[in-house]
Amino acid sequence: MPIYDYKAFDQKGKSKKGIIEAESEASARNKLRASGKYPVKVKENLSHSGKAGRTTTARPFAFERVKSEEIHIFTRQLATLTGAGIPLVSALSSLLSQTVNPALKKVLAQIKDSVNEGNSLTNSLARHPKLFSNIYINMVRAGEASGSLDIVLEKLADFGEKQRTLQGRLKAALVYPVFMAVIGSGILFVLITYIVPNITKVFTDMERTLPLPTRLLIQLSDFLRGYWWLVLLLLVAVVFSFRLFIQKTRGRRIWDLVKLKMPVIGVVTQKIILARFGSTLASLLSSSVPLVTSMQIVQSIVNNTLVAEVIEEAIEQIRKGKSMATALGSSPWFPPIFVQMISVGEQSGNLEPMLNKISEAYEREVDMAIMGMTSLIEPIMIAAMGAAVGFVVLSILLPIFEMNQMVG
Numbered sequence: 001m002p003i004y005d006y007k008a009f010d011q012k013g014k015s016k017k018g019i020i021e022a023e024s025e026a027s028a029r030n031k032l033r034a035s036g037k038y039p040v041k042v043k044e045n046l047s048h049s050g051k052a053g054r055t056t057t058a059r060p061f062a063f064e065r066v067k068s069e070e071i072h073i074f075t076r077q078l079a080t081l082t083g084a085g086i087p088l089v090s091a092l093s094s095l096l097s098q099t100v101n102p103a104l105k106k107v108l109a110q111i112k113d114s115v116n117e118g119n120s121l122t123n124s125l126a127r128h129p130k131l132f133s134n135i136y137i138n139m140v141r142a143g144e145a146s147g148s149l150d151i152v153l154e155k156l157a158d159f160g161e162k163q164r165t166l167q168g169r170l171k172a173a174l175v176y177p178v179f180m181a182v183i184g185s186g187i188l189f190v191l192i193t194y195i196v197p198n199i200t201k202v203f204t205d206m207e208r209t210l211p212l213p214t215r216l217l218i219q220l221s222d223f224l225r226g227y228w229w230l231v232l233l234l235l236v237a238v239v240f241s242f243r244l245f246i247q248k249t250r251g252r253r254i255w256d257l258v259k260l261k262m263p264v265i266g267v268v269t270q271k272i273i274l275a276r277f278g279s280t281l282a283s284l285l286s287s288s289v290p291l292v293t294s295m296q297i298v299q300s301i302v303n304n305t306l307v308a309e310v311i312e313e314a315i316e317q318i319r320k321g322k323s324m325a326t327a328l329g330s331s332p333w334f335p336p337i338f339v340q341m342i343s344v345g346e347q348s349g350n351l352e353p354m355l356n357k358i359s360e361a362y363e364r365e366v367d368m369a370i371m372g373m374t375s376l377i378e379p380i381m382i383a384a385m386g387a388a389v390g391f392v393v394l395s396i397l398l399p400i401f402e403m404n405q406m407v408g
Contacts, residue, residue, distance in 0.1 A: 003106055004028040004044050008037040018097070019105060021113045031113075066104045066131055072160040074104070079153035088149075089116050107131060120144055135159075135280060135297050142287040152287045159283045166275065166363060170268075173370045177377045184385045189224065191392060196221045203399045210399055217395035249305075256304045260333065264376060268369045271362050273302050274338060278359030285352045292318060307333050324351075 004025065008016050016037060022028035025042050032039045074095060081091035092112040099105045107128055114124035122141040125132045136156060143152030200218050203210055210218070224231065245251035259269045277298055284294035292315055299311040314327035325343035328334045338358060345354025 003109065004042050006032060006037075006039055006043075007041040008032050008039045010038075011036050019109050021110050066101060066107065068160065068164055070101060070104055071131060072157050072164070074099075074108075075153050075160065076157035079150050079157060082153065083150035088121060121149070134300055135284065138289050138293065138297055139284060139287045142284075142289045146288050155283055155287060159279060162279060162363075163276065166272065166366065169367060169370055170272070173374045177374070177381060180378075180381055180385075184381070188385075188388055188392075189228075191389075192217070192221050193225045193228070196392065196396070197225065199396055208399075211395070211402070213391065213395040214399055217392060253305045256306050260304070260306065264369075264373050268366060268373055269304075270333060271366045271369055273304055273307055274334070275359050275362035275366055277302060277307075278355045278362065282352050282355035282359060285355070291324070295324075307331075310334070 004020050004022060006018060006020055006028065010016055020028050020031055022031055025044065028042050029039045032042070077095055078091055081094060082088060086094070089112060092108060092115060096105065096108045096112055099108055110127065111121075111124045114127065115121055120141075122137060122144055125140060126137050139152050139156055140149070143149040146152075196217060200214065200221070203214060203218075246255045260266050262269075280298050280301060281294055284297060285291065289297075295311055295315045295318065299308050299315070302308055302311065310328065310331040310333060314324065314331075317327040318324060323343070323346050325339050325346060328342065329336075329339045341354055341358050342351070345351040348354075
């Protein structure tokens with residue numbers, strides 16, 4: 001549906017500017033009048049509306065995007081306003097007037113108009129799957145059905161911020177090793193392609209048999225100087241081929257297995273999955289989402305095909321009347337302590353608090369595992385860089401030692 005920029009006066013004579021979604025300019029003017037505004041200027045915003053007759057409700061426009069933290073902030077603010085007793089349409093209008101991001105502003109305008117037309121907030125949010133995930137939609141649906149929308153929105157904001165913090169920790173831990181790898185590789189490339197040739201030229205002019213390491217270094221230097229573009233092309237081809245490989249079902253399954261089996265990284269990956277499983281399932285169950293539906297949502301966000309298959313089998317067993325602990329107990333990806341805590345939660349009737357405890361425990365373990373992984377990566381990288389530089393130095397010094405022996 002097209003988006004229109006408008007300029008209007010309210011009932012107090014104050015000038016107002018904003019955007020509104022409508023089928024036509026006349027419809028936009030009627031909507032403004034119905035809301036107590038007197039339109040002065042209404043013009044279609046082509047950058048927001050997309051091509052004529054085409055709806056762009058599920059997709060922000062080019063070069064602008066909505067960040068996850070903006071969604072978290074919106075969710076918390078909406079929870080605060082609805083919790084204070086402000087009607088939903090008024091709360092959305094208030095948030096719309098305060099929003100700076102044009103992409104988010106467009107989406108909020110569409111959500112507000114949809115709710116104002118009598119649609120539920122759940123259905124209005126579901127029109128934007130790029131911004132609002134399945135877990136978000138299902139929790140809002142449960143909140144609307146139970147009359148506790150403000151509480152559910154608050155939980156959603158907490159859940160989103162917790163997930164973002166967990167991802168941020170992992171990214172922050174990898175920044176330093178990746179930075180060191182890039183800088184180190186750049187230094188080695190300059191050393192081998194520009195500095196080494198000037199030094200080894202003296203050895204080649206002597207027309208003597210050089211030591212094997214020196215010959216290898218000269219050949220490597222000549223190759224990189226003449227075919228560096230080929231190396232770069234091969235790297236791009238490898239990355240592209242890898243991405244195509246993991247997009248296929250079999251390739252994705254193999255890659256997910258590798259991630260779980262890799263030394264050090266596999267442990268971190270498994271703990272992240274378990275933490276996400278616990279926190280997501282707890283949030284859904286506490287929002288009155290049925291267990292099977294909650295498990296299906298969790299299955300879609302674990303981001304690992306092997307674990308997703310285990311959850312799918314568990315859902316079938318739960319439907320047959322088995323407990324969650326029994327359904328997950330046979331999987332190697334859910335450790336015994338995890339299954340035991342779920343069993344205790346089911347038997348005591350406190351499954352949601354137990355899942356929260358599991359999530360918190362694994363988040364702490366993820367922090368410790370990330371610290372251990374980082375402390376292990378750094379010395380490995382230093383040793384690798386030292387070995388590479390040592391090879392270059394040794395290759396240069398060996399001919400010099402041989403010349404000294406001849407002179408002596």
